[in-house]
Amino acid sequence: MASLSFGLYLVATPIGNLKDITLRALDVLRQADIVACEDTRTSRTLLNHYAIRPPRLMAYHDFSDERQRQTVIQAIQGGAAVALISDAGTPLIADPGYKLVQACHDQGLPVIPIPGPCAAVAGLIMAGLPTNRFLFVGFITPKDLDWPRETTVVGYVSCHDITKVLSALQQRFGDQAQIALCREITKLHEGTFRGTPQSVSEALSLRAAQDPKIMGGEWVLVAHIAAQVLDPQTLESEIKALVQAHGVKQAVALAQGLWDVPRKTLYAMALKVAKDPSP
Secondary structure, three states: OOOOOOEEEEEOEOOOOOOOOOHHHHHHHHHOOEEEEOOHHHHHHHHHHOOOOOOEEEEOOOOOOHHHHHHHHHHHHOOOEEEEEOOOEOOOOOOOOHHHHHHHHHOOOOEEEEOOOOHHHHHHHHOOOOOOOEEEEEEOOOOOOOOOOOOEEEEEEEOOOHHHHHHHHHHHHHHHEEEEEEEOOOOOOOEEEEEOHHHHHHHHHHHHHHOHHHHOOEEEEEEEEOOEOOOHHHHHHHHHHHHHHHOHHHHHHHHHHHEOOOHHHHHHHHHHHHHOOOO
């Protein structure tokens, strides 16, 4: 590989198995003037494994301030190649880095992605749920379940929230939700629990009773919510409420994500209720 030109390199690193790193990523890390990482202790494990000794290793994380960003910006302006890595996976995907990338663009500095592992994508493709359309929602909490139907949702769940999130999913969507809960992706004890929120919760409880350690770490949750089926009278009432709140066009768009009804039918109903003067 030719010598790196100046710029900010967003380098994806393994999410578990250290072999899951690209040749290009290794080249960049070996040649970078500065490696900026979320946690220097965590990143040293990877760097030491591949005998990489960067001229400068610096911390850049969620609590980094404007002064630290300016340090990176000034280094790049001076001709440095800076590699940004997170503890695991692709930088900026539920990880720090957005403000630094934005600052580079504002200064007209090159930003170069070095693609590779991403826990969200790995969980999505192993879940066995529809992948033609998906929404990444970052870290999931029990109060953050305002999700569209007929769209696969992917996010991360802390071990402290797993039980509560599964319970909230069951209460909100019941058996209309099909989910996959993935743990230790690419690691020795990789595994997936699949089914409804209730069945996954029961299976997880059984496994946890045998091995409490299974509840540790972060998990990837993939969920697909089936479209809701309503009788014609209820559907018309719901469409009317959407039209009054959002107008015809947006009401139809919202309704498509909620109910398994052809767009043509929804549009006709929306136009009909829009002309109805009654409340």
